[in-house]
Amino acid sequence: MLLIGLAVMMLAPNYHQNLAATAAINLIIVVGLQVFMGNSGVAHLGHSAFVGLGAYGMAILATPVMMKRLSIPNAPLGLAQVQLHPLLAVAVSLAIVAIVAMASGRVIARLSGIAATIVSLAFLIVVHSMFLHWPALFKGNQGFFGIPQVVGLPGVLACTVAVIVVARLFRESPNGLQLRATAQNAQAADALAIDARALRRQAWLLSALICALAGVLYALLAGTISPRIFYFQQVFMTLAMLILGGMGTVTGAVAGTLILSIGLEMIRSLESGVTVAGIELPAMLGLSGVALGAVIVLCMSLRPQGICGPYELDEMLTRALRRVRGGR
Numbered sequence: 001m002l003l004i005g006l007a008v009m010m011l012a013p014n015y016h017q018n019l020a021a022t023a024a025i026n027l028i029i030v031v032g033l034q035v036f037m038g039n040s041g042v043a044h045l046g047h048s049a050f051v052g053l054g055a056y057g058m059a060i061l062a063t064p065v066m067m068k069r070l071s072i073p074n075a076p077l078g079l080a081q082v083q084l085h086p087l088l089a090v091a092v093s094l095a096i097v098a099i100v101a102m103a104s105g106r107v108i109a110r111l112s113g114i115a116a117t118i119v120s121l122a123f124l125i126v127v128h129s130m131f132l133h134w135p136a137l138f139k140g141n142q143g144f145f146g147i148p149q150v151v152g153l154p155g156v157l158a159c160t161v162a163v164i165v166v167a168r169l170f171r172e173s174p175n176g177l178q179l180r181a182t183a184q185n186a187q188a189a190d191a192l193a194i195d196a197r198a199l200r201r202q203a204w205l206l207s208a209l210i211c212a213l214a215g216v217l218y219a220l221l222a223g224t225i226s227p228r229i230f231y232f233q234q235v236f237m238t239l240a241m242l243i244l245g246g247m248g249t250v251t252g253a254v255a256g257t258l259i260l261s262i263g264l265e266m267i268r269s270l271e272s273g274v275t276v277a278g279i280e281l282p283a284m285l286g287l288s289g290v291a292l293g294a295v296i297v298l299c300m301s302l303r304p305q306g307i308c309g310p311y312e313l314d315e316m317l318t319r320a321l322r323r324v325r326g327g328r
Contacts, residue, residue: 001157001160002157005153005154005157009154017152019265024153024156025156025214025217025221026237027254027257027258028213029048029051029211030238030242030256031167031253032050032167032209032213033238034253035203038248038252039170039179039183040199041182041184042113042200043117043120044108044116044117045117045120045121046123046124046127047120048124048234050097050211051212051215051230052127052128053093053212054214054219056215057212058089058093058215058216059225062083062086063083065082065083068146072136072144075137076136093212094216097209098208098209100208104123104204105204106201108120108200109200112186128230144224144226147224148220148223149220151221156217164250167210168250171249178194179199179200179202181194215230236296237260237292240260241256241257243256243299243300244256244295245306246305246306248309249308249311251312252306252309256307260295263291264288270284271286271288272285
């Protein structure tokens with residue numbers, strides 16, 4: 001990620017740097033999704049709710065007072081008159097998300113299978129409805145503008161690398177290993193007195209904070225947000241990225257995000273119609289949505305473990321090195 005980011009910063013124009021920053025934010029979301037879904041084996045569709053909460057937390061707390069008097073003049077608790085330094089606003093936003101995650105995690109940790117998936121989806125719908133129908137605080141369906149744009153590609157890249165390291169450390173930690181064990185054989189884990197619910201709550205909290213960080217970075221990068229950004233389109237895009245690379249590893253999350261980000265950008269260039277070898281192709285609006293659906297269906301049917309399978313990058317390199325030495 002460091003090498004790719006440095007290459008983009010040195011060689012690419014500003015437009016492609018913005019695309020790279022957006023892709024890196026999507027990578028943070030996918031890694032956050034992997035922390036819970038990949039380690040617990042529980043399908044999770046509510047991660048975009050935490051992304052939205054982080055973004056709106058920054059918008060409400062860090063936007064200058066003069067701008068909030070235009071956008072949310074009737075905000076409760078006098079928030080229209082509050083302006084925090086961006087770093088302090090980040091801390092407060094993540095603290096609020098942590099409280100929400102701890103409360104919701106106590107419910108999610110008790111469920112498994114389709115029940116947990118449905119509840120996580122319901123959580124997303126509840127949060128999205130709050131964004132839409134509480135205009136005094138979230139400005140409803142209109143865009144929330146005026147957020148200070150103090151983050152660029154270098155800052156997003158630094159946070160991305162840090163998140164990857166944290167996710168990998170959690171996966172290899174004793175708690176991460178035990179959580180993966182509960183996903184593989186719940187009865188055996190119970191026999192060994194492993195507290196699956198407590199482990200799921202920990203993973204849920206860490207996943208929520210990572211996703212909220214992605215929302216914070218997006219708000220500080222774009223300067224404007226709206227509720228539609230943090231809904232089904234983002235859910236299915238990030239889910240497809242994780243499924244493509246492989247849910248069980250952090251390497252899979254990175255690989256799936258890189259491949260699908262580049263692929264979707266190429267597909268979007270075809271949606272408006274292009275000319276190939278003198279042949280003018282018609283506009284194919286919605287082609288990117290079809291591609292996302294195809295990725296999920298094909299990966300789940302042909303390679304459920306994803307491109308990277310159950311191994312991290314260093315594990316794959318070690319196995320390849322052993323084969324080379326064995327061949328000698």
